[in-house]
Amino acid sequence: MEKIAVMGGGSWGSALANLLVDNHKEVLVYDNDQATVDEINQFHTNKSKLGDNLLSKEIKATRSLEEALNFSSLIVLAVPTSVTRIVLSNIKKIIKDKKLFVNVAKGLELNTNDRVSEIVNDEIPGQYIEGFVSLTGPSHAEEVIVRNLTSIVAASENLEHAKLVQEIFSNESYFRVYTSCDLIGAELGGSLKNIYAIASGMLDGLGYGINAKSALITRGLLEMKRITVLLGGLEETLNGLVGVGDLIVTCMSKFSRNYSAGLLIGEGDDLKTSLSKMTMVVEGVKTCKTAYHLSKKLGIETPIIDAVYDVLFNEIEPRVVIKNLMARELKSEH
Numbered sequence: 001m002e003k004i005a006v007m008g009g010g011s012w013g014s015a016l017a018n019l020l021v022d023n024h025k026e027v028l029v030y031d032n033d034q035a036t037v038d039e040i041n042q043f044h045t046n047k048s049k050l051g052d053n054l055l056s057k058e059i060k061a062t063r064s065l066e067e068a069l070n071f072s073s074l075i076v077l078a079v080p081t082s083v084t085r086i087v088l089s090n091i092k093k094i095i096k097d098k099k100l101f102v103n104v105a106k107g108l109e110l111n112t113n114d115r116v117s118e119i120v121n122d123e124i125p126g127q128y129i130e131g132f133v134s135l136t137g138p139s140h141a142e143e144v145i146v147r148n149l150t151s152i153v154a155a156s157e158n159l160e161h162a163k164l165v166q167e168i169f170s171n172e173s174y175f176r177v178y179t180s181c182d183l184i185g186a187e188l189g190g191s192l193k194n195i196y197a198i199a200s201g202m203l204d205g206l207g208y209g210i211n212a213k214s215a216l217i218t219r220g221l222l223e224m225k226r227i228t229v230l231l232g233g234l235e236e237t238l239n240g241l242v243g244v245g246d247l248i249v250t251c252m253s254k255f256s257r258n259y260s261a262g263l264l265i266g267e268g269d270d271l272k273t274s275l276s277k278m279t280m281v282v283e284g285v286k287t288c289k290t291a292y293h294l295s296k297k298l299g300i301e302t303p304i305i306d307a308v309y310d311v312l313f314n315e316i317e318p319r320v321v322i323k324n325l326m327a328r329e330l331k332s333e334h
C-alpha cells in the first residue's frame with residue numbers, strides 16, 4: 001500500500017500526512033477549504049492548525065473528494081466526528097471500489113451515540129467496505145509534526161487489517177503502533193477521554209493542584225471503564241494507550257484542545273465564548289452530551305461526566321459542581 005488518501009487537512013490530518021511521507025508513502029490530502037489546499041500545495045504549511053511547522057513538500061492537497069477517493073484504497077478519516085457522516089455520505093455517491101477505512105477522529109456522534117465505525121457501516125454500502133481500523137492513542141499533532149516519540153494503537157475486529165495499518169504508520173525513529181482487536185474499547189477510550197480533558201482544564205483554570213488532577217484521571221478512568229464494558233469493550237484496553245495513555249496526555253498537556261477549552265471555562269468564560277477562541281475542533285463538548293445521555297440510558301453512575309455536562313449545558317458554575325462532587329456520600333473506592 002504505497003498511496004494513502006487523508007480526508008481532512010486539519011492539525012491531525014496534516015501531521016499524519018507528514019508522518020506517512022516520512023514512511024515513504026505518497027499522500028493526497030482532501031480538504032473542503034480551498035485556502036487550506038492552496039497553502040499546503042504552495043507553501044507547505046497549515047499555519048492556523050500547526051503554526052510555523054513545515055510540512056513535507058511531497059504532500060499534495062486537493063479539494064476534490066473524488067480525486068482523493070480514487071487515489072488510494074486506504075482512506076484515513078481525519079475530520080471531526082460531527083462531519084464524518086456528511087463526508088461519508090458524499091463518498092457514498094462516488095465510491096466505486098472497496099476501501100479500508102482508518103478513522104483517527106475521537107468522538108461519539110450526537111443524537112445517535114454512534115462510534116465512527118458505526119457511522120461508516122451506516123453510510124457506506126457493505127460491498128465498498130474492505131474493513132475498518134481505529135488509529136487512536138496519546139498523540140498530539142504538535143508533537144508528531146516535530147517527530148517526537150509517539151506510541152498509539154491500531155484497533156480492528158480484523159487483526160490483519162490492524163497489522164496492515166501498524167506497518168504503514170510505524171517507523172523506527174519516532175512512531176510506534178501496537179495492534180488491538182478491541183475496536184469498541186479503542187473507539188470509546190479515545191472519545192470519552194476528551195470529557196475529562198475538559199474537566200482537567202477547568203481544574204487548572206480554577207487554580208486547583210495536581211492532587212485534584214490525579215483523582216480526576218483515576219476516577220475518570222473508572223467511569224470510562226463502566227461505560228466501555230457495558231457496551232462490549234474490554235477493561236484491559238482502557239488500561240493501555242487508548243485509555244490511561246490518552247487520559248494522561250490530554251489532561252496534562254497544553255496542546256490539548258479539550259484541555260484548553262476547559263481552562264478558559266475554569267477561568268470564567270462560558271462555553272460559547274471559550275469555543276469561539278478555539279481554532280480547532282473540541283470533540284469533548286458533543287461527546288459529553290452523548291455520554292451523559294448514554295450513561296443515563298445504561299443506568300451507569302458517572303458523576304464526573306454529569307458535572308462537566310452541568311457546567312457545559314446547564315450553565316452551573318464549575319466551583320459549584322466541584323463542591324457538589326466533594327459533598328457526595330462517602331463510599332468505598334471500588
Ligand SMILES: NC(=O)C1=CN([C@@H]2O[C@H](COP(=O)(O)OP(=O)(O)OC[C@H]3O[C@@H](n4cnc5c(N)ncnc54)[C@H](OP(=O)(O)O)[C@@H]3O)[C@@H](O)[C@H]2O)C=CC1
Binds near residue numbers: 010011013083140
Ligand atoms: N489534533 C490532534 O492532535 C489530534 C486530533 N485527533 C482527532 O482528529 C480529529 C480532527 O481533529 P483536528 O485535526 O485536530 O481538527 P482540526 O479542527 O484541526 O481540523 C479538522 C479538519 O476537518 C475539516 N472539515 C471540517 N468540516 C468539514 C467538512 N464538512 N468536510 C470536509 N472537511 C471538513 C476542517 O476544515 P476547515 O478548517 O476548513 O473547517 C479541518 O481541515 C478530531 O476528532 C480529533 O479529536 C486525534 C488525535 C490527535
Ligand SMILES: O=C(CO)COP(=O)(O)O
Binds near residue numbers: 106139194283
Ligand atoms: O487526542 C488527542 C491526543 O491524543 C488530542 O486531543 P485534543 O483534541 O484535546 O487536542
